[in-house]
Amino acid sequence: MVAGRSHDTNREDIDMNDNRTIPVDRRSFLKATGATAAATGLAGCRGSSDSGGFKVGVLAPLSGETSDIGQSMANGAKLAVEEINGEGGIDGSDVEVSVKDTEGDPSTAKQKYQQDLALDEDVDVTTGVFTSEVLMSLMDAIAENETVHLTTGAATPEASQLVSDSYDKYKYHFRTGPLNAVQLGQNVATFALNVFPDIDWNRVYLVMENFDWTRPVQDVIEPKLRDSSDIEVVGADRFSPQQTDYGTLYDRVENADADAALVAMGNTGGQAVTSWSRGQRPFGFGGIHIPGQLPSFYGDTMGAPAYSITQNVATPTSELTDKTQDFIGAYEDKFDSLPIYTGYITYDALWQYATVAGDLDGDPGNADDVITGLEESSYTGAIGTIEYHGEGQRFAHDVIYSQDKVNPVFQQWQPDGNGGGTQEVIYPEDFATADYMKPNWI
Amino acid sequence: MVDILPIVISSIVKGSLYALVAVGFTLIFGVGGVLNLAHGATITIGAYAAYLIGEGYALGAPGAIAGAIIVPGLFGALMYIVLIRRVQDDPVIVMIMTLIASIGVESLIGQIGPSGQQPQILVSGNTPEVLGVSVQYHELLIVFVSLALIGALFLYVNRTDTGRAILATSQDRKGAFLVGIDSSRINLWMWVLASVLAGIAGLFLIPSEGLSADMGLWPLIFSFAIVILGGLGSIRGSVVGAYVIGTVEVMTTSLVDPKLTGLTPLLLLLVVLFVRPSGLFGQEVQV
C-alpha cells in the first residue's frame, strides 16, 4: 500500500502502467539511498541537469477561507510559466510548474515544502506562500534545501531579518511582494498624513487583527500619527481573529468619537467590514484590508465594502507600468477572472526569476549564481520596478519600496449606481481615478 | 464617558441568541442525560440549509426559514435514531460519538460548502435612532423570535400532556415508563426540538458571522458555560445563564480588551464547576 502509491503524478519519466506492475521497492530504495547520498554532501548537484527542465514549486492556500488569494498565486504562476515557455523557456529548456495546497496552515505548508517540493520533486525554485506564519515555518527548510524562494504573499519583516542576520544560511529567501510590514506601515502613514486632513479623518482609532504581520504595521503607524499635529489617535485595539463581536468592537470606536477606523485586516476583514457597513457606523473605514483588495469582493458580498479604503498592489484599471494592463488582460482571458494582488506579484516574481536565470553567465541551476543575479536585477513588471535590498541591509532581499519602484496604491470601493461597485484609486495622485467619497450614511 | 446603552443592547442580542442554543442543549441533557456535542454542527447545518435553500434556490426568506427548521430537525432525528439510541445509557460514549459526528459533518461542509457569505437573509436596515442609538432590524428580530420561542417552550412543557411527559421522563425515567411514557419517543422528540432551535440560531448567525463550517463551535462552547452556570438540565437556568454569559462576553470585549473575547465565560465555567457543580438551578428539566 505504501510503496504503490503513485504520489508523484507529475513525473513524466514514470510510465503509469509500469508503475502498477513493477515492484516499486527498487525505485523507492534507489530514491532513499539517493536522498542519503544527497544528505552526505552531494547536495550541490541539483538543478536543470537531472530532469532536463526547470521546475517551479508554488505553495499557496487552495482550500479554506483564503483560497481565492492562493488560487490567484497559482494562476499568476501558471500564466508566467506559459509565457516563459512560449518565449523559449529558460536557456532553451521548458519550465514546469507544480502547485501545492498549504491549506493556509504553517505545518501543512512545511510538510508540502519538504516532502513534496524538495524531496519528491526536487524543484529548482519555489514561490508563493501566503501569511507570515506560513513563511516563518518554512524559513529553515528553505535554508536547508538551498533553493531560491520568492515570497509573494507574506509581509513579516522577521524573514528579511533572518537573511540580514545570517546571510549565508538564509540568502535563498527573496520577497518580491508585498512590501514588508514595516514598509506597509510607512506607506499607510504617508497616505494618512497626506490625505486624512483633507477628508476630515482627524480622530482615528487603530483596529488591528492580532496577527504577526499587523504588529510592525501598528508600531510604525502609531508614533507617526501621534507626532502629527493634524491627526489624533484616539484609541488602538488589537482584536482576536477567531472570535470577535465586531458590533461591540465598533461601539468602542464610536465611544471614542473617532472619525475613522484605521485598520489592518487579513482573513478577518470580510466580517469586519460587513459589520461596519451594515451597522452604518458613523466613522470611516480604511487602511490595509485584504478582502477589499479582491476585485470580486464587492459583488460577492452585495456591496459590504462600499466606501471602505484599502491599500492595494494595483486595481483592474491601474496602469502602474506598461505591463500592468497586458498582464490583467492575459490573466482575464486565461482564467476568466481578475487577478488578486498575489497573482500580480507571483507573475512578476517568476518572470524576474526566468529573466535572471536566462541571462546568467553561470549555471542557471546553481542557486548561488541565481542569488547574485537577483540581487543585481532590476526588473520592471506589472506592479512596478522590482529591485531587492542587498546583503547587510536591514531588509535584505526584500523588494525596495520607493516612489519610482514599487509603490502601492490606495483604493476606495465606490458604488457605481447600478448595484455594483468599482475599485477607484484615490492616492497617489499620479494614478488617481476618483476622489474620496464619504459613506452615504454619515 | 462610556455609553452604556449599546452595551446593554448588545448583551440582550447575544443573550437571546445563546439562549436558543443553550436551551436545546439542556433539553437533551435533561431528558436523556447525555451531552450532545454535535449541537454546534447542527447550528452550522441550519445556517447552510437556510443559505442554500433561501439564496441558492432563490426561495428567499420563507425558504431560508423552512430550511433552517426542517434540515436540522431531520439531522437531529437521524442522529438520535442511528447513532444515539443504542448507546444512550452511556453518556461518555454519546459524547464521543457526537463529537466524531460533528467533526465529520463540519469537515464535509468545510470541503464542499461555500464560506464567508454573509447575506442579510431575513431583514435588512436599521431602526431610526432612539436615544441616539440605532439597532439593526436583524438584531431586533433575534431578540423577539428567541423570546417568543422560549416562551412557547415554557407553555408547552407546563401546559400540554407531552410537556408533562417530558418533565416526568427527565425526573425519573423508570417511573415515567411505568406510567406508560415511551421515553425513547420523548428523547427523539427532544433531539428534534433542540436541533430545530439550533438551526434557527444558525439562521440568525448568517448575517453577523457569515457562513463557515465551524460557525457553531463558539455558540456550543458558550452553551457549556451557560448550562453549567444555570445547572445542567434546567431550562430556566439556561435562559438566565445565556443572558449572564452574553453580558459578561460583551462587557469583556467593550470595557476590558477585545483580545480576551471567549475566555471569560470559560473561566466563569471553571469557577462554577469547582465551587458549585450543580449550577445555580437544579438538575432535571425545570421551568
Next chain:
Amino acid sequence: MSNSDLSERLDVEGGTFRQWLNPLNKPLRHKIGLLVLLLLAVLPVALTSSEALIFASAFFFAMFAMSWDLVSGYTGQISFGHTVFFTVGGYSAALLNMEMGLSPLMTIPAGVLVAALAGLVIGVPTLRLRGPYLSLVTLIAPLILFGVFRYFPIFGGESGLSGEIDNLFGLGFNDVIPVYYLAFGLFVVVLTVLLAVTRSDAGRIFTAIRESEDAVNSAGLNPAKFKIFAFVLSAAIGGLAGAAFVHTPSASPTPNTLLALAINIEIIIAVFIGGAGTIVGAAAGGLFFGLTRSFLEGSELVIPVANVAIAEVYLILLSVIALVIIYALPGGLLRGSIVGGRRVLNRNSDEDVATDGGEMVNPVAQILNNYRDFLGGDDDER
C-alpha cells in the same frame, strides 16, 4: 475474555528470564507484535524520503494516542483535552530553545516536566468530577489555554511560535533516515514504558477503576491516587512526544499542530479503531490513522460518483470508520482480530468453541455486551 487467556499474560515468574526473552515462547499475538516492530525497524530501505518523513510523523501521532489511552482507555476518565499536554510540552521546549538558547537535549526533559506539572494541576481538581462534568472540563481546558495564547504575544496566538527552533541532533528534513529512527526509537520507548506500567499491578488497578471505583475503594485502595498517577504519567508522556516533535523537521509549535480539538478527536478515532484500553491498540490505531491521513491527503484519488477528492474528505471517511467500529467491533480492530484469530485457532485445535458460543444466538446482544464490556470492560489486552 475468558480465564484461559490469563495464562498468556506476560509473566516473568512463570519461567526463566531467558525463556521469557525468547520470542518463540510468546503467544502468537506477541510474536506478531514483535514481527511488526522488526518490520518497522527495517522499513526505511523500502521507503522514499518523503514517505519516511510521513512515518516519522505517524510515530509521534501514535505516541499521542498511547498517552491518551493510558488515562482514557484504562481508567475510563475520557479526556477531550489531552492536546493541552502535547502543547505544554511542545511550547515549553520550543520557548526555552528559542528564547534562552537551551539545547533540545535540555528542553525536551524540561517540556516533560512542565507537562507532568500541568497534569497534576489539571488532574487533581478535575478527577474529583465525574461523568459529563469531567469531560466538559477536559473539553474546555485546551480552549482556555488557547485563550491564554491569544492574550500574551509571546505565545504567538493563533499562528503559534515562529522563528528558529533547533532540531534534535541538528537533524534536518534531508536527514530522513535518522529522523525516522529517532521517531521510531522514541515510539518503542514509550510503548515499552506504557506496556510495563499497564501490565503491572497499577495497570490492573486502572482497569478496576474503570469498572468500579467503589470496588477499588472498598478494597482499601485510594482510586484518586491511581487516577492522578495515570493522569500525570500520561501528561508527561504526551509532553515528551510534543516536546520531541517540535524539535524535528516535521512539526512546528502551532496550535494547529498540537492543540486543536480536531487532534484530540483524531486520537479518539485512532484509538477506537485500534482498540481502547490496550496501549498496543492505541499504538497500532495511531500509526494506522497517521499514515492513512497522510497518504489520503496526498492522494489524487477521486470518489467516483460524488466527484470529491479523497484528500479532501479523509476525516469524514475515518470518522465513519470509527463510528462503525464502535458499533460492530467495540474492542477495536486489534482486539477484534485477536478474538477472531483465537476463534480460528481454537477451531483448528478442536478446542471448545462453546465458551464463545453464547453470542451466536443473538449477535446484537453480543455487540451491546461487548460494547459495555469495553467501557466497563473486563481486561486490558483483549
